[in-house]
Amino acid sequence: MVITKEITFSTKGAGDIIDLSGEIAGLLGNCGVTSGIVTAFTPSATSGLTTLEFEPGLRKDVPELMEKLVPSGMAYKHDQTWHDGNGFSHLRAALIGPDITIPFTAGKLHLGTWQQVVFLEFDNRPRDRRVVVQIMGE
Numbered sequence: 001m002v003i004t005k006e007i008t009f010s011t012k013g014a015g016d017i018i019d020l021s022g023e024i025a026g027l028l029g030n031c032g033v034t035s036g037i038v039t040a041f042t043p044s045a046t047s048g049l050t051t052l053e054f055e056p057g058l059r060k061d062v063p064e065l066m067e068k069l070v071p072s073g074m075a076y077k078h079d080q081t082w083h084d085g086n087g088f089s090h091l092r093a094a095l096i097g098p099d100i101t102i103p104f105t106a107g108k109l110h111l112g113t114w115q116q117v118v119f120l121e122f123d124n125r126p127r128d129r130r131v132v133v134q135i136m137g138e
Contacts, residue, residue, distance in 0.1 A: 003031045003135040007040075009119075010128050011047075014072065014089065015063035016121040019054040020131060024102075024117055025109055027133050034107045036137015041099040043132060046089035046123040048096030054116040062120065066092050072124070089122040096120055104137070 007023045020040065028038060040049055052058050069092070076087025100117060103110045111117070119131060 001033055001136070001138060003027075003033065005031075005133045005135070007131045007133060008129070011119075011121040011123075011126055013126045014122055014124050015066075017054070017059050017062060018119040018121070019116050020049075020119055021054075021109070021111065021116040024133055028104060028109065028135060029107060031135050033135050033137040035105045036135065037101050037103050038109065039099060039101045039134045039136070040117065041132045041134070042119065042129065044093070044098070044123075044127075044129060046086060046093050046121075047127075047129060048093050048098060048120045048122065049100045049117065049131070050096055050120065051100065051111065051115045051117055053114040054118060066122070069095065084124075086122075086124045089124055092120075092122040096122075 005027045007020060009018060024038060042049055070088050072088045078087035078090055079085055
């Protein structure tokens with residue numbers, strides 16, 4: 001069985017981190033599938049999905065890490081193409097990736113005790129976003 005749903009939300013712009021674990025677990029709990037995998041995908045070139053411990057320190061550390069790895073104040077070739085100043089956003093999204101897959105059994109996600117599924121916003125402005133969640137199993 002394959003079930004496809006969407007989660008929609010708004011972000012504050014670069015550095016915003018949103019915990020999607022509860023929404024994904026809720027979709028899983030309401031679908032009638034008890035064993036399989038859940039894939040979440042952000043159809044965006046300036047955001048990403050990963051897991052981390054959703055706590056205040058890491059919610060500051062991750063944007064600081066991204067700034068060190070791909071500084072926002074630099075000139076990027078992408079900015080010459082579209083003049084939107086978000087070349088850094090695309091590069092950060094490429095590092096993290098747009099999707100994540102999590103196994104589940106007995107209707108429960110196999111996440112670690114301190115592990116949450118998070119959406120990372122990299123764009124340089126607030127955005128309305130959606131994440132496609134596909135549940136596959138039996």
